[in-house]
Amino acid sequence: MGERKGMEIALAAAEAAALCRPDVVAAYPITPNTHVPEHLANIVSEGKLDAEYICVESEHSALSACMGASGAGARVFTATSSQGLLYMAEIMSIASSMRLPVVMALGNRALSGPLNIWNDHSDIMSQRDTGWISLFASHGQEVIDMIIQAFRIAEDADVLLPINVNLDGFQLTHVVEVMDFPSQSEVDAFLPAYKPFASLHPDHPCSMGTLGLPEIYSEATKAREVAIVNSRKTILKVWAEWEKAFGRRYEPVESYKMEGAQEAIMTMGSMGETAEIAIDALREKGIPVGLLKLKLWRPFPYEDVRKAAKGLKSLLVLDRAVSFGGPGGPVASEVRSSLYGETDRPAITNYIFGLGGRDVAVEDFIKMFEKMRSGDKKRSKDQYEFYGVRGE
Numbered sequence: 001m002g003e004r005k006g007m008e009i010a011l012a013a014a015e016a017a018a019l020c021r022p023d024v025v026a027a028y029p030i031t032p033n034t035h036v037p038e039h040l041a042n043i044v045s046e047g048k049l050d051a052e053y054i055c056v057e058s059e060h061s062a063l064s065a066c067m068g069a070s071g072a073g074a075r076v077f078t079a080t081s082s083q084g085l086l087y088m089a090e091i092m093s094i095a096s097s098m099r100l101p102v103v104m105a106l107g108n109r110a111l112s113g114p115l116n117i118w119n120d121h122s123d124i125m126s127q128r129d130t131g132w133i134s135l136f137a138s139h140g141q142e143v144i145d146m147i148i149q150a151f152r153i154a155e156d157a158d159v160l161l162p163i164n165v166n167l168d169g170f171q172l173t174h175v176v177e178v179m180d181f182p183s184q185s186e187v188d189a190f191l192p193a194y195k196p197f198a199s200l201h202p203d204h205p206c207s208m209g210t211l212g213l214p215e216i217y218s219e220a221t222k223a224r225e226v227a228i229v230n231s232r233k234t235i236l237k238v239w240a241e242w243e244k245a246f247g248r249r250y251e252p253v254e255s256y257k258m259e260g261a262q263e264a265i266m267t268m269g270s271m272g273e274t275a276e277i278a279i280d281a282l283r284e285k286g287i288p289v290g291l292l293k294l295k296l297w298r299p300f301p302y303e304d305v306r307k308a309a310k311g312l313k314s315l316l317v318l319d320r321a322v323s324f325g326g327p328g329g330p331v332a333s334e335v336r337s338s339l340y341g342e343t344d345r346p347a348i349t350n351y352i353f354g355l356g357g358r359d360v361a362v363e364d365f366i367k368m369f370e371k372m373r374s375g376d377k378k379r380s381k382d383q384y385e386f387y388g389v390r391g392e
Helices: 009-019 035-045 059-071 082-087 089-097 122-126 140-154 184-190 214-246 271-284 302-309 330-339 362-376
Strands: 003-008 024-027 052-055 076-080 103-108 133-136 163-168 176-181 253-256 263-268 289-294 296-298 314-319 347-352 383-386
Touching (some): 003 009, 009 035, 009 103, 009 163, 024 059, 035 052, 059 076, 076 082, 103 122, 103 140, 263 271, 263 330, 263 362, 271 362, 289 302, 330 347, 347 362
Parallel strands (some): 024 052, 076 103, 263 289, 263 314
Antiparallel strands (some): 133 296
């Protein structure tokens, strides 16, 4: 049987990764994700995990080392945040194009500048098109579960793609929660040993990451797109097996009090739990409003969003990143795309909020919702704006 214990979520992420028995861990410390690789280093040094911990000189080297180890047939894990993820940017798309199932814990943090070490989603949004599967956790239990699930999904023979598990910096990484940890035997039963499709070995030479001439580059790129789109089937299968084994249900779009809802708020990440309290308060006033929480960012769950939004009059989509010069936040852009052509789609309002760790209270969710409702009477098309910016 597993164990229930209270600890910092970043440390729990490390212990969840250790339960998956990675062969190689390569990571470079960066706030607010430092405690993940630091704790894993302690676990390895204390002999609790038989793994090679590679002390690298940068995040670029960390992901490069993970790629080399994965190419040799090892199960690998890394972790980073913000500018560290940008330092990995050169390698991100190579890992997915080579179909290497690297698992990464990403402690989301704002990108510089100005220099900011607090949370928003601008780091992962800068790498959203690199071909990685991407999951978002709302709280510590989901961090544990998703990291274990991530190895199972990434290493599936029908997937073989890298995957990142997003946990909001500070708002999750440094928060202490009581969480249920599965036992080692339970994880071993859920997660089989990794069997690579191909691996680098001097006795059986093969080539990886070779030159892609114009005659094959388009086909290789399409194959990667087909693989990540099709990974949805495996993700749903793994989540169904997780529910059967551990009793916790996961869906691409999680619903909260959506019964009879005419309006809804959509969040992604840790803000969902705060939003739940706001929904409770609005429901007590007799307002039929619900909450939708995105758990799966890539591949984007288009059909799940369409199903969840069906019958809604209006939808407030909240983004914690900016698509500079674009049509609002990245999440809202995807939601609009998924609902394009739907005859009864809701009017969509997009607020960009909580940037750089700006506090967002329950009252703010209520104010954003009320602001959306008052705006519905004045506008004829979708809109977006920043919320809580001084001087507006």
